[in-house]
Amino acid sequence: MSSPGSRRAPSATSSPRQDVTAWERAWGLLPRSWAASLLRLVLGLFGVVLPPASRWDPVLRRQITRSLVVDITTDDGVARRWSFDGPGRRARSTTVTAGAPDHALRFATSGQALATLLSTRTVDRVVAGVVTQRMRIEGSAFVVIWFHGLTRRIVRIGRRRGPRVRPPGAYLSPDPSLDGDETITREPAVTVLDPTWTDAWRARARLWMPRGGAGEPMPEP
Amino acid sequence: MSTRPGPQAVPQPELSDRALGWLRFAWDKATTPDDWSDQGEPHPWWDRYGSPPMCVFPRFDLSEMAYTLPMLMESTPAWREAYTRIADELIWRFVSFWGGIDWNTLIGPDPNVDRYSPEWLCCAPEPLRGAYPLPGWTGNGVEPWGLQPDPVGADGNLFYRAWLNLTLGIRRYVAGEATEHDTFQVTGYRNRQFPWTHDRVARHLSNQLATRPQGPHCENTKIWPTCVTAAGLGLQLYDSLRGTDLHAPFPAWAEYARTHYMGLKPDGDLDWFAFYYDPVEDKVATLHEPYNALIFLHVLLPQEPAWATQLYELCTRAIGFSDRRHPVVHLAKDPRMIVTALVLARELGDTTTEARLRDEVEEHFQPRFFGEHDDRFGYWFGLDEPWPRGQLNAILAMADAAPPGAWSRVFDQPQTDVHAEPTLRDVDFPRVAIRQARNDMTARTLDVVTAVSRPEPQATTAVTVDRLPAPSLATVELDDRPHTAWRVTGSDAIEVDLPVDHCRLRVWF
Missing domain, CATH: 2.60.40 (Immunoglobulin-like)
Structure with missing residues (x-):
């Protein structure tokens, strides 16, 4: 019988990652006033572009589904707020006014914020920053990921994660010759649950999946 | 006092109070009658709330609750009847209407693609958010697949038959009864009944693994490394019990996944890992790499220990679970990442990380006994619910059920001799x-x-x-x-x- 540790025990504590990377150190060399000004410019650009884009870009509009407020701030005095109108599918941006946001991403310094937001690996850096307690997320980390996705609709920094070439061997449509000894029953496509199966409709209405889509508040993933 | 020489006094595992308490509650859930037909509704303690949107179906509670049964056997190899009973109760529910409710009722295109919350939209590939069915929406009936009424005999719905096969295998293992050719009925669309046997399900899975290099898909059309790996795990168990070779296609898929479903940075850190891949859209969903990879390692480890250990180290380092310089951070409200990491740490003998995460669990996840005689046990996660959340408790129970390495031993070295003793x-x-x-x-x-x-x-x-x-x-x-x-x-x-x-x-x- 194998015993615990008979597999190679992980050496996970032997080489912790560096808390502050060279990239972040480089941004930290900027004088604070310069960094703050540059960050205000960057956040201001997103503040100026995102709202009108939310009026005419269907890709952005379809993702604005709830009314919420997101702040990005630094401890050295830079702050920007985005307010999302779910029913209207609009965004607007202001300086941070009174009232707590629903979600916030807070940095210690403007240099740190620039290093993170202008990185090709923003989400990784945010996670690392939160883990090492150099950054703070208030509210949901998933909303931060969602917001980051919206900004990438304006300016995409870094490639999308995934294979660089299409993986081979895709199975894209039914092929009965591959069913083997079993027969897969395939019937014509339908677009909706049989309306006469009322018991199924009643049961389905209890599921969180359709309830979440109907606007009912649901927990995060 | 006995004067006869007894067995050598070698410490043997025994079920802790927590393990017994978990078993007691599992017995409650399994043996309390409820109606899983389309006329009824499962008892609310069956978890259809965990890890939304993809796991908000009670079937996941069934399959995850089965995990501890063979692990408990390490302490009671000569007593298994309760585990067999629980497994039987899980299986009849699994093949009912509610067991396959996602495949049976989430028909056609997802009408809510642009109405989900921002938190849920993150589960879609970034460029498709708001125009793409979320994981969990099975989309049975969409082109080109058509309506496939049989939850097992389908192109999609892998997560259903993969975990059905695994649960059947667990039942066969704990019971020691050769039931692989016994027919059971699977409830499908419009309550149509489809006869299957464990053996046929296993061979169907094996064939699909062999003929689809990318892996079979779950929702139309999403290929999940987690689910393909679970398919492999059930086949590994089946082979261990029956001497077959149905697991043979899995290593080739694992190699495919290493090549196409993950990437490493030049420094060896994890660059990306596919939460799932959509071959029709040719898009990968990457929620967050450590989460994407961590959540399936417990089903990968018995099959590909080296790869699983590599991913475990990369993930626990990336999210700081193994870094003693910093406290454990709860990145997401869903505790699944911490829970799974604790089980893996224990399984792998990573005592440092296990201790860190165990402290976190003890402090934040509210372990306590409950019930009439305080003889049930669960973790309450601060959720203010009448019962412990099923899926999370089922996984966390693996860390209480048996000594380290027990989970892998179920698949690598099953105790089949005990059935004749x-x-x-x-x-x-x-x-x-x-x-x-x-x-x-x-x-x-x-x-x-x-x-x-x-x-x-x-x-x-x-x-x-x-x-x-x-x-x-x-x-x-x-x-x-x-x-x-x-x-x-x-x-x-x-x-x-x-x-x-x-x-x-x-x-x-």
Whole structure:
């Protein structure tokens, strides 16, 4: 019988990652006033572009589904707020006014914020920053990921994660010759649950999946 | 005091109070009747709320609850009837309407693609958010797949049949009964019934793994490394129990996944890992790499230990679980990442990370006993719900159920010999629980340790020990003293009277 540790025990504590990377150190060399000004410019650009884009870009509009407020701030005095109108599918941006946001991403310094937001690996850096307690997320980390996705609709920094070439061997449509000894029953496509199966409709209405889509508040993933 | 030499005093595992408490609650859930047909609704304690949107179906609670059953066997290899009963109760629910409710009712295109919350939209590939069905929406009936009424005999719905096969395999293992050719009915679309056997399900899975290099898909059309790996795990168990070779296609898929579903940075860190891949859209969903990879490692580890260990190290480092310089951070409200990492840490012998995460669990996840005699156990996660959340507890119970390495041993080294050895039966469970039940075939003894939540010293109960070679020649000791309250009841069986109390029974055979 194998015993615990008979597999190679992980050496996970032997080489912790560096808390502050060279990239972040480089941004930290900027004088604070310069960094703050540059960050205000960057956040201001997103503040100026995102709202009108939310009026005419269907890709952005379809993702604005709830009314919420997101702040990005630094401890050295830079702050920007985005307010999302779910029913209207609009965004607007202001300086941070009174009232707590629903979600916030807070940095210690403007240099740190620039290093993170202008990185090709923003989400990784945010996670690392939160883990090492150099950054703070208030509210949901998933909303931060969602917001980051919206900004990438304006300016995409870094490639999308995934294979660089299409993986081979895709199975894209039914092929009965591959069913083997079993027969897969395939019937014509339908677009909706049989309306006469009322018991199924009643049961389905209890599921969180359709309830979440109907606007009912649901927990995060 | 016994004067006979007994088995060598080698410490053997026994079920802890928490493990017994979890088993007690699992028994409650499994054996309390409820209606899983389209006319009814599962009892609310069946978890259809966990890890939304993809796991908000009670079937996940069923399959995850099965995980601990063979692990508990490490302490009670000679007593398995309760595990078999629980497994049977899980399986009939699994193949019911509600067991396949996602495949049976989430038909056609997802009408809510642009109405989900931002948190849920993150589960879609970034460029498709707001125009793409979320994981969980099975989309049975969409082109080009058409409506496929059989949840098992389908192109998609892999997560259903993969975990069905695994649960059937667990049942076969704990029961030791050759049921792989017994027919059961699977409820499909419009309540149509589809006859299947365990053997056919396993061979169907194996064929799909062999003929689809990317892996079979779950929702139309999403390929999940988690689910393909679960398919492999069930086949590995099937092969271990039956001497077949149905798991053979899995290593090739694992190599494919290493090549196409993940990427490493030049420094060896994890660059990306596919939460799932959509071959129609040719898009990968990457929620967050450590989460994407961590959540499936417990089903990967018994099959590909080197790859699983590599991913485990990369993930736990990336999210700081193994970094003693910083406290453990709860990145997401869903505790699944921490829970899974704890189970893996224990399984792999990473005692440092296990201790860190165990402290976190003890402090934040509200472990406590509950029920009439405080004999049920669960973690409450601060959720203010009447019962412990099922899916999370089922996984976390793996860390309480057995010694490190037990999960992998289920698949690598199943204890199939125990089915032919003396076996304890007819225990009045849960009135009496079994903390340990083990044969020493060299010393020819069966040792049993009972546990009761409410001792009744004046009351007695009877248990059966069968598969004895010569029952009339057996001798029995109770708490190290000769015990005469027993009788032969069959050609290979005896019945022994016990107090309804904590006691130690030894049968010499």
